[in-house]
Amino acid sequence: AAGVIQSPRHLIKEKRETATLKCYPIPRHDTVYWYQQGPGQDPQFLISFYEKMQSDKGSIPDRFSAQQFSDYHSELNMSSLELGDSALYFCASSLEDRVSSYNEQFFGPGTRLTVL
Amino acid sequence: AQSVSQHNHHVILSEAASLELGCNYSYGGTVNLFWYVQYPGQHLQLLLKYFSGDPLVKGIKGFEAEFIKSKFSFNLRKPSVQWSDTAEYFCAVNPRGKLIFGQGTELSVKP
Numbered sequence: 001a002a003g004v005i006q007s008p009r010h011l012i013k014e015k016r017e018t019a020t021l022k023c024y025p026i027p028r029h030d031t032v033y034w035y036q037q038g039p040g041q042d043p044q045f046l047i048s049f050y051e052k053m054q055s056d057k058g059s060i061p062d063r064f065s066a067q068q069f070s071d072y073h074s075e076l077n078m079s080s081l082e083l084g085d086s087a088l089y090f091c092a093s094s095l096e097d098r099v100s101s102y103n104e105q106f107f108g109p110g111t112r113l114t115v116l
Numbered sequence: 117a118q119s120v121s122q123h124n125h126h127v128i129l130s131e132a133a134s135l136e137l138g139c140n141y142s143y144g145g146t147v148n149l150f151w152y153v154q155y156p157g158q159h160l161q162l163l164l165k166y167f168s169g170d171p172l173v174k175g176i177k178g179f180e181a182e183f184i185k186s187k188f189s190f191n192l193r194k195p196s197v198q199w200s201d202t203a204e205y206f207c208a209v210n211p212r213g214k215l216i217f218g219q220g221t222e223l224s225v226k227p
Contacts (some may be wrong), residue, residue, distance in 0.1 A: 043217050044217075055213060056213050056214050090160065092215075103210055103213065105210075105215060108159060
């Protein structure tokens with residue numbers, strides 16, 4: 001079965017550079033979530049999109065932006081990178097059931113971002 | 117604010133020992149509850165989930181969890197752990213959309 005695809009898997013950047021992370025959800029899934037997991041930390045919700053519109057926003061810095069495209073893939077853009085942005089960035093997708101709020105998220109393998 | 121609390125940060129067990137990891141959440145409404153496992157260097161994988169119905173849910177790899185609404189708890193159990201269960205375990209709630217994770221419990225199983 002198709003899974004969530006994230007690219008790149010590893011990324012090394014310098015401080016103040018920009019980075020773009022991509023997420024390709026499971027086919028037919030309409031919702032994408034982004035999470036950040038710092039070293040030894042639990043995953044923290046950043047932002048989500050439903051049907052190409054932002055549906056929720058968490059602790060995402062203003063330096064970050066994201067969008068979901070017409071093919072449902074999503075990109076997380078990170079500018080003015082800081083050392084503290086080094087983390088594992090997970091994308092998850094789901095097929096939203098707005099009636100029952102049944103919502104199982106399937107996670108991608110993550111992008112490990114290292115900022116030097 | 118919604119939150120999830122996992123009682124144990126690090127648990128060390130010998131093979132064949134029984135496991136119980138505690139998870140409490142704070143949220144007044146209907147929640148969906150999950151346990152995820154993260155093996156070293158890998159992504160999150162769903163162990164089991166509770167949406168409604170029987171409060172005792174069974175998941176993959178012999179894991180089960182019991183939802184006790186009065187205690188706001190969703191503890192994970194396994195009768196006999198294996199070395200391959202060494203991983204980090206996250207409890208999560210999903211009141212609406214996003215997942216809120218607990219701090220995680222690192223399980224080390226000694227062969």
